[in-house]
Amino acid sequence: MTIDALSEICGPTRTPVAWVRSGHVGYIGPDLGVDPHSPSVAMLSVGLDAPLVLHTAQGPISTGSSFAPARTTQRIVATQGWILVLFVDPTGAPATAIADEMTAAAGPFGLAHRRERELAELCCAPIVDPDHIYARAIAGAAPVTDPRIEQVAATIRSDPARSYRADHIAANLGLSTTHFLRLFTQQSGTTFRGYQRWNRMIHTVRGAVTGHDLTRSALDAGFATPSHFSETFRDMIGLSATKMLRAGIRFDLGTSPAS
Known part of the structure; x- marks a missing residue:
């Protein structure tokens, strides 16, 4: 399956999209109303139209983008418009590379990715390239893993x-x-x-x-x-898998095994 072309402006006329690639799993679309959760992998979130609110045990934080290490409990809420959520496979240390691109921090969370504006533009481009988004999120070379x-x-x-x-x-x-x-x-x-x-x-x-x-x-x-x-x-x-599968999301599974 392939991702439909998206409009140049992030807005409600587009189709929410999600992808599975070796190394990363992503979602571009509206806030799905998630509960607090703790993924086994790292997670980068970017507000595409407006800042996000990152809900943590210490309280809410308003930010354009946030990075949560694996096994960190959080809840992201979009204040307006759509969001990018990027789950990053931790092996090969790309998560560390993304963490290094965050310009501020609050406890274990990284805030304000250096290229958050560029990432938002890539997500709202006429054609979305998941691998390009992933590459720009990492930017620098990832540390070497055993x-x-x-x-x-x-x-x-x-x-x-x-x-x-x-x-x-x-x-x-x-x-x-x-x-x-x-x-x-x-x-x-x-x-x-x-x-x-x-x-x-x-x-x-x-x-x-x-x-x-x-x-x-x-x-x-x-x-x-x-x-x-x-x-x-x-x-x-x-959220439940059933709710996600019924949310009108178009999936792009690529050709390689999931991470």
């Missing part, structure tokens, strides 16, 4: 339904289980288990968007029960 952790992450992405045991992987790497789990979290910014849940969730959404039954897609992705998927999706995204 190749062992990158390989483990790539294995999880290639087969998210499989049950991966930390002790087995650690043994294959010649590490203790504790050391491996600490290294994975240190290098990727998220937990070994959380990274598996994220990839299973994306795999489920891909299946549902391509016309498969949502329940079947969740089970095929490795979730023990449909309710486990539903809880995971709501915890990470802040």
Whole structure:
């Protein structure tokens, strides 16, 4: 599927769009009324027509853009118009590169991306290029991640339904289980288990968007029960998968596996 051309001005006449790429998952559209949520990956949000309000445990913050590290609870509200939400795979350290582009901070949150105006213009262009948006969000070169952790992450992405045991992987790497789990979290910014849940969730959404039954897609992705998927999706995204799938969003799945 492809993204429809968008108008030059961000406004209600456009079709909300979402994409899945290797390394990033994005959404451009109206505020969907999400609840507080805590994704297993980092998240960049940009107000396309007006500032956002970032709701945190310490109170609301008005900002043009915000960056939340993985596993950080937040809720973004658009004060007017549309928003960009970009979920960034933590392996390969692109999340760190985005964090370095934020010009202010409030606790764990980064505020005011250096190129937030450019990002907004890219999102409102006649044709949206998800990979260009991602590249401009990162801008500089990302720090190097331990190749062992990158390989483990790539294995999880290639087969998210499989049950991966930390002790087995650690043994294959010649590490203790504790050391491996600490290294994975240190290098990727998220937990070994959380990274598996994220990839299973994306795999489920891909299946549902391509016309498969949502329940079947969740089970095929490795979730023990449909309710486990539903809880995971709501915890990470802040709304139900059913609501998202019925929101009139046009999906672009690209050609490569999801991150």
